Amino acid sequence: MITKDLHIVGFRIGRETFGVPIELVHEIVRVPEITAVPDSPEYIEGVINLRGKIISVVDLRKRFGEREITWTKKNRILVAELEDKKVGLIVDAASEVIKLPRTDVDNPPNVFEEGELNYVTGVGKLNGRLIILIELAKILQRGELKRLGDLAEAAQSAASAGS
């Protein structure tokens, strides 16, 4: 069990690469027309029609506090399934499935202060790249997330300390 590789869907937000377990990802689609819902938090982009089902869409970039959001053709919606509910996550780009040996995953950086949602489950290293493994359920909870820039720095130092 322990020696088995982790299968991870990798996606990009800003300059960082994130990863979530492949079992959670239902599919990856292009960004269709999004219907905004009044009253929802800033990072909730709205709802989309996914083949006859209505699912909510979270802009992960806004969720991570990215200041500049660019809309390109590479943008994708990661459709994840959490507790039997589907939810869409807008990311800058997503394509690769990564096989990551468990031995290449370090513990998450200990940078979270009290009250913050600790959503990082580990930091993976792949050919010199860092992949931040995150827990989707935590990200979808309401509450403040650590800014992406701060997180990346912390992940970097955690990884170098680990090696």
Place this chain on the structure above:
Amino acid sequence: MSFFSEDKASELKEIFFESAQELLQTLNEEALALEKNPADAETVRSVRRTVHTLKGDSAACGYRELSELAHELEDVLTPELAQSAQNARIPEVVLAAADTFQSMLAAYRNNLQPPSGDALRQHVRKLTSAPAAPEQARLAPTFAWSEYEQVVIAHSLDKGNNIFHVALQIDRDCPMRAAAMQMIRNVVGDFGTVLAIHPEDNTPAEQIDVVEMAIASKHDEQWIAKKSHIPAVIKDVVVVRAGGAAETAPAKTVLEIADTLTQPVLTAVPAPAESKDEPAEKTASKSVVSENSLRVDADRIDDVLNLVGELIIGKSMLLQTMSEFDKRFAKDPLRGKFADAMAFQARVLTDLQKSVMKIRMVPVEQLFRRVPRVIRDVAKSAGKEVALQISGQDTDLDKSILDTLAEPLTHLVRNAVDHGLEAPQERVALGKPAAGTIRLNAFHQGNQVVIEVGDDGRGIDRAKVVAKAIERGIVTADEAGRMSEGEQFALIFNPGLSTAAQVTEVSGRGVGMDVVKTVLDRLKGSIIILSKVGEGTTFQLKVPLTLAIIKALLFRVADKLYAVPLGSVLEITRARESEIHRVDNHEVVQLRDQVLTLVRVAKLSKRKASPGKQLFIVIIAIGDRKFGLVVDRLIGEEELVIKALDDHLVATELVSGASILGDGTVVLILNVQAVVGRVGREGAKGAHA
């Protein structure tokens, strides 16, 4: 040992619970019939049959306690008993049995230890024993708290209070009953907070033998038992701790019935869930169940309905494609064939949809059937005489809506009897018949079902309600002055006004009115109060026929597509920006001889509306008031399959659901009431700033 595999056994139990629920309903009805005519041997026989069935079924499922109890009851229910001098007590015992069985079932269902049936057993045995001297009757409290009281008790338990069920038997030889009651009240006041007390204060003291109470107290059982034993007044005392961690060994008498008495607290939780398990068939209660009906899990029907919903979306996709095809190949002879095929398909689809919806429809009778028992209990404890009139019970309503309405309806009926109706003497003095009338009525009105609960009691004094609301700071005098009659009545739904103590003096209306309102809101329904002081009150509950598919009006505002239920749209009109005036922080427009308050839907989105000179105004009705929604462009009418939004992420009261159009666009269905409330308020605020 079970003969069945695990799966089979649980399926069998599921069936048992459902049929047992029906049997209990029948038992209740039969008991009420017996109360009117205790000597009727035929009814006693049919009670016996019902109990017999319950005994057999429960034994088959291995529920020994229940089947043994049913067996004892069955044994004593002989036709001879109906003729005996004891017959007046049969209905009481049967009703108590129904209650006990109910709590046992609830316990079984949740895999809890069933409450002991000892209290009931004693009742049952007394039926056959010779009418003994009343002194010999041992105190056997039932602690049958009403639903509301159970909630209060459970709530207090949750807060970590120690709750005790206390029963005091008043000595028969006690010469001054009224004084005795006063003494009891004084003593009990020292224990802690009284959460529930039976019988209620207004019962004549002479008629009280046993006082039952639920008390939150810091003291322990022994202390309470000792204190409440007033010499020469109290003959017997039972104190039982409810829920919580039992610490010291309770007194002997306590032990005996301890498990009986934890029961009211236990049932407080499963009770609402049970209402869902009411039989779906109309004929279910009759002892002869029609063989031609089928019991189907509601989820399966929902699945079919969902598929029909998808088909309807598919239909509009086809229509959309068809109109594009028309434009591109205007002269193609295939067009006619396509159109024919699609018309045919649309017709079949409509029929299919109607048929599936019909499966989900059940007559309101299922809801009304619980009412007689509720009325009986409340009337008895409040000392009221009540005649019940039921009409429109054949009106069909979506099953899930019906289930949800059970609780508010019970609340309303209970309130109507308890607070709405005057006491018999008072009624006679007013020149009314001694027995008050409670009317239940149901009928269809467009896409809605209206359910009415009416009484011919004292009515609600609107002026007093308003005065109280102002006093409590719920509204300002200025606001209240501008409210319509209906809105002023609706103030009683405000939680600040509807707790028991306050409302009894304000309007005579009781607890839980805010709960009623909340449920109706959740169902996208509405509630209207019609009341005249001295003549009575009628609550009008309007709920949608079904939650699944609605006719809606689609429009665009600030480039966004929205829909509102067509049922709430009165008319559509046009206006120019220059015709809009500001009055009192509100935008208004003159419509014929009326002034219409406007609501800018554009305020819902952050984007700026593109101000055109021509505006469309969709006039909607909320209760008895009209509002105009200002929209940019009308799109049309469409049948929408409502899909729920993920309430975890995008919860908002402003949107009641979403739907997918033929071209795949997602449209939000607005909750007009919330939109008017919100945007209206913001409009007023903005003007102040």
